[in-house]
Each structure stands twice: as C-alpha cells, then as structure tokens.
Amino acid sequence: MSIASDLIRGHTETIILAHLISQDSYGYEINKAIQHKTAGQYELKEATLYTAFRRLEESGAITSYWGDEKSGARRRYYQITPRGRVTLARLKAEWETAKELIDTLVAEEDAPYAN
Amino acid sequence: MSIASDLIRGHTETIILAHLISQDSYGYEINKAIQHKTAGQYELKEATLYTAFRRLEESGAITSYWGDEKSGARRRYYQITPRGRVTLARLKAEWETAKELIDTLVAEEDAPYAN
DNA sequence: CAAAGATACCTTGACAGGCGATGTACCGTG
DNA sequence: CACGGTACATCGCCTGTCAAGGTATCTTTG
Numbered sequence: 001m002s003i004a005s006d007l008i009r010g011h012t013e014t015i016i017l018a019h020l021i022s023q024d025s026y027g028y029e030i031n032k033a034i035q036h037k038t039a040g041q042y043e044l045k046e047a048t049l050y051t052a053f054r055r056l057e058e059s060g061a062i063t064s065y066w067g068d069e070k071s072g073a074r075r076r077y078y079q080i081t082p083r084g085r086v087t088l089a090r091l092k093a094e095w096e097t098a099k100e101l102i103d104t105l106v107a108e109e110d111a112p113y114a115n
Numbered sequence: 116m117s118i119a120s121d122l123i124r125g126h127t128e129t130i131i132l133a134h135l136i137s138q139d140s141y142g143y144e145i146n147k148a149i150q151h152k153t154a155g156q157y158e159l160k161e162a163t164l165y166t167a168f169r170r171l172e173e174s175g176a177i178t179s180y181w182g183d184e185k186s187g188a189r190r191r192y193y194q195i196t197p198r199g200r201v202t203l204a205r206l207k208a209e210w211e212t213a214k215e216l217i218d219t220l221v222a223e224e225d226a227p228y229a230n
Numbered sequence: 231c232a233a234a235g236a237t238a239c240c241t242t243g244a245c246a247g248g249c250g251a252t253g254t255a256c257c258g259t260g
Numbered sequence: 261c262a263c264g265g266t267a268c269a270t271c272g273c274c275t276g277t278c279a280a281g282g283t284a285t286c287t288t289t290g
Contacts, residue, residue, distance in 0.1 A: 005248055006125025006276070007213040012247080015220045022223060028267050038216050045249050050269060052247090073256050073267040092221055098122040099214060101153050105130045106207055108137060120277060121247075127276080143238050160278050165240060167276085188238035188285050 012044060012052045014095060017061060017088040020080040026067065027053065027076070053078060061087045127159060127167045129210060132176060132203040135195040141182065142168065142191070168193060176202045 019030050027049050035043045044052075056062045061084035067075040080088070134145050142164050150158045159167075171177045176199030182190040195203070 004125060004209060004213075007209060008217070009124050009247060009276090010119060010121025011217050011221070015217075018221045018223055026267080027269095034220060037219055041212070042216050042220075046268080047249050047251090047270080048247080051249095055247090071257065073265095075267065094119060094122060095217065095221060097156070098119075101157050102123065102126050102130075102210065104152055105149060105157075106126070106133045106210060108133050124247090124276060141238080161239085162241080162278050162280090163276075166278095170276090184285095186286065188236095190238065 008042070011095070012048060013056055013061075014088065014091040015044070016049075016052055016056065016078075017080060017084055017091065020062060020078055020084070021088065024077045024079045026078065029075075056084070059087070060084070123157065126210070127163060128171055128176075129203065129206040130159070131164075131167055131171065131193075132195060132199055132206065135177060135193055135199070136203065139192045139194045141193065144190075171199070174202070175199070 015034065016030060019025060019033060025033070027046070031044050031046070031049060053062070053064070056078075057064060060081060062078045062080055064076050064078050067077050069075055130149065131145060134140060134148060140148070142161070146159050146161070146164060168177070168179070172179060172193075175196060177193045177195055179191050179193050182192050184190060
C-alpha cells in the first residue's frame with residue numbers, strides 16, 4: 001500500500017457509502033472493488049472496514065442483512081439508507097471543500113501573508 | 116471551524132513545510148497565515164501545531180532559533196532544512212496521489228466492479 | 231494605573247480512527 | 261487432507277488531534 005493512512009483517514013465512511021449507492025454489497029467485495037478501482041494502490045484493512053460498518057450502522061446510515069448463499073462463506077450485505085444518502089452528500093461536499101483548502105495551503109506561494 | 120479535522124489530518128506537516136519554503140516563520144504567524152489563506156475556514160489548533168513542530172524538528176525537516184525581538188513576546192522561528200525540502204516534495208506528491216485516489220473512490224459510478 | 235485583550239509559547243491527558251494480529255468457518259483444488 | 265481463497269469479526273496498540281490549562285510580555289482602554 002503506497003498511500004499513508006492518515007491521508008485517507010476520515011474518508012473510509014465516504015468510500016463505503018459511495019460504493020453502496022449503486023448496489024448493496026458486503027465487506028469483502030467492497031474491499032476488492034476498492035483495490036480494483038485504484039489499481040492496487042489502495043485497500044481498506046479489514047479491521048478498518050468492519051469498524052466503519054459498525055459506526056455507519058449505529059448512526060443509521062446503513063442497514064445490514066445476511067445473504068442466502070447456498071454455498072461458500074456467509075455474507076453480510078449492507079444497504080444505504082435515506083439518511084445515509086444525506087450523509088454521503090454531506091461528506092462529498094466536505095471533501096470538495098477540504099480538497100480546495102489543502103490545495104491552497106500546500107501551494108508554495110511567493111506572496112506570504114504580511115502581518 | 117467548518118472542516119472536519121480528520122480530513123486535514125496528516126496534512127499538518129505538509130502545510131507547515133509549505134509555509135516555511137518561502138520564509139522562516141514562527142507558530143503564531145503560521146497559524147494566522149493559514150486562517151488568512153483559507154478565509155477563516157480553517158485553523159490549526161495550537162497543540163496540534165506545536166506537536167507537529169516537535170515531530171518535524173526531531174525528523175530533521177526543520178530547525179529552530181529564538182528571534183531577537185526587542186519588544187513583545189519571544190518568538191521561536193523555524194527554518195526548513197534541505198531534508199525538509201525533500202520531505203515536502205514527497206508529501207506533496209503523496210497528496211496528489213491521494214487526491215486522485217479519493218476522487219476515484221468517492222465517485223458514484225454506475226459500473227460496479229463485477230466479481 | 232488596573233483590567234482586558236492581543237501576542238506568543240508550551241504541556242498534559244483524553245479521544246478516535248486505523249490497523250496488525252489473531253481467530254472462526256466454509257469451499258474448491260491438487 | 262493440506263492449502264489457498266472467501267468472508268466475517270474482535271482485541272489492543274499506535275498516532276495525530278485537541279480541549280484545557282499554564283506562563284510571560286506588550287498595548288489599549290476606561
């Protein structure tokens with residue numbers, strides 16, 4: 001993994017919710033999807049993923065149900081709730097804001113702030 | 116402060132180093148500059164700022180010296196080192212990478228990853 | 231001149247999210 | 261039947277952030 005986790009910190013829930021917008025999914029698949037989308041540059045650690053699910057479920061952003069797999073390991077599917085959609089919209093807006101702020105702050109300006 | 120600190124987390128050192136590229140500076144001024152640049156949308160908390168200075172100095176990215184103010188409170192000035200410049204370049208590159216990754220991951224695609 | 235506010239630095243302790251390590255259980259393949 | 265893949269889950273540590281508190285100096289204001 002090439003990206004420092006502190007840079008992703010705080011985005012875990014956004015990433016999960018964004019994935020659940022298009023379809024119900026389960027932990028293992030979400031993680032595989034992330035690895036796929038980022039060409040292996042990033043993956044959520046399992047512990048991170050499952051604690052995020054707990055938080056999201058507690059806050060009412062997602063609900064879960066067990067899949068009815070005939071074979072293989074059981075899967076706990078997650079579904080985004082209306083409240084979760086609102087949360088996602090807010091998180092995405094915050095990301096846009098934060099992105100601009102950070103871009104501004106890491107730019108090496110020649111005009112320093114005069115006191 | 117309108118932006119969740121978890122979104123900025125991990126960028127504190129980058130922000131500080133970026134500021135020190137153009138001029139030596141001290142804690143209070145850096146914080147004021149950040150507030151100014153972001154139009155009050157963001158500020159570093161003092162405790163965060165000073166612990167970041169400690170980390171950066173320990174890692175050799177910055178050095179410090181006391182200013183010789185004739186009046187007013189004493190100021191500890193910080194200066195970026197050659198090593199710090201290398202660090203900053205790396206941190207900025209990581210930010211660019213992370214930004215793209217997160218943009219990719221929070222995008223609500225219609226084409227989910229097929230297992 | 232006393233009080234208040236701005237400048238400027240610093241430390242302590244708590245908190246929260248990420249994650250390494252570890253465990254469970256099922257399935258297919260060689 | 262051992263091994264690797266699928267899939268979920270928990271515990272305890274680590275690290276960065278920050279509220280709260282403290283020190284000291286200077287300027288402004290009533």
